[in-house]
Amino acid sequence: MSKDTPCLRWWSYALLIVLGMIAFWPSVWFDFVNWDDPAYITHNELIKSWSPSNLYGVATETVTRNYAPLTIFSLLVDHTIWGMNPCGYHATNVLLHLLNGVLVLLLVRQLSGSNFVAWMTAALFLVHPVQIETVAWISSRKGLLSASFMLAALLVRLKPDVEAKSDGWYILWLAAALLSKALAVVVPAIVLAYDVWVRRQKFADAFSRQIIPGVLCVLLLLKTMASQNSILGGLRSHMDLNVFQIMAVDSTILWQYIRMLFWPSDLCVLYDPPTSGIGATIAVATSAWLILAALVWRKREQYPTVLWAAVTFLLLLFPVLNFFKITTLMNDRYLYLPCICVFGVAVAGFNRLLMVSQEHAGELLERLAFSMKWFTGLTAVCCALFATSLHLAVWRNAESLWADAMLKAPQLPAVRIQMALTCHDSGQQREAIRTLQRSLFQCEPDAVDRKRILTMLREWSNELNTRTTDKAALILR
Secondary structure, eight states: OOOOOSOHHHHHHHHHHHHHHHHGGGGGGGOSSSSIIIIIITGGGGGGGOOOHHHHHHHHHBTTTBBBBHHHHHHHHHHHTTOOOHHHHHHHHHHHHHHHHHHHHHHHHHOOOOHHHHHHHHHHHHGGGGGHHHHHHHGGGHHHHHHHHHHHHHHSSSSOOOHHHHHHHHHHHHHHHHHOGGGGGGGHHHHHHHEEEEETHHHHHHHHHTTTHHHHHHHHHHHHHHTOOOSSSOOOTTOOHHHHHHHHHHHHHHHHHHHHHHHSSOOOOSOOOOOOSSSHHHHHHHHHHHHHHHHHHHTTTOOOOOOOHHHHHHHHHHHTTTTSSSSOOOOOOOOTHHHHHHHHHHHHHHHHHHHHTTTTTTTHHHHHHHHHHHHHHHHHHHHHHHHHHHHHHGGHHHOOOOOOOOHHHTOHHHHHHHHHHHHHHHTTTHHHHHHHHHHHSSSOOOOOHHHHHHHHHHHHHHHHHHHHHHHHHHHHO
């Protein structure tokens, strides 16, 4: 790869941060939502005191089936400063996202040697609408914080010259990432793939350097897997699929993810990708992936970084592809880091095409190609920024979030339940009950959701009857 300039100018960082602020600073004035925020913040006693028992709980306990002590500690700091004012929590999320954008810029610059590729990749990462869920949802703090440490770990470990000191910092940042979110367990595999395919190291030598990081990941996995004892919330229609069926469905979901990155329409808090009756779609999707994989493998000697980026994309998504059962098949937040691989390869490919065209061009055409390169890139960034501005308000509060979901995925019982909870919390008890009643007949809830709906209906009906009785007694007085 060619190097545009020896280093990045200060204004390139400033412009990047300004773009991120334009995209996501409005979310600072958003409210909490009733999708995990109560568990992480409103009802989480661990973040409301610095007592020794609470600090011990932060270090040892799991919250919503996740062991993420550094994430909970960050919420403890936020609560100490802001109390129950959501603005502070949102501001922390935005600032972490801006930090991650700068780290992406530095990492891609280090890997590609191109200021253009690095800046455009980081800009798209910062302003793309698929990032809204991660940034605007306070409960997605674990993804933001873990991403910061993961990017820092890769930045120090994927240097051209790796010293013992770099390995030490790599292990430190990896440990911090693991204590923020379990997704970081894939980092050693990413580094191993880089050492083998890009650095051309022998597998045995590269593998030996990942033993300590690998042990840290195994310990974290054991702790996290012991906490996965609940399947409340989300979706469960895919829970009975075997590994081969999951792989087949994943082949279609991965293409949906690619489509979302290039055409981010109809984004939603919950998706309901089909898992049956899609044989033809699976066949086409699988064939397309096999062809793409064969092409990338064939060009591995010429473009080893592209092979590494493709494998990294899959590794970053592997924990959420349901080989280990979780209650959602796809979410926007799963693309927070994987999108870097897609944007980086796409921008680098575009840059390479223009470089080839410049090799036999005159000075005038060379300048024209340079101008077209930046014009096209900035146009793509502006389009992504505009799309983000249109969709961001969906996450303003629980009412807007679930009203949007009701329009896009009304067939999901989880959406109806959350909409009912939103109505109930705002004092609309009768509408909450009607929403649950309609869900029983219109959504075909499974046994777990049906039991939950019936329990809520019973409790809320009793509440409503009690209030009606009390009001009548007050009138009679």
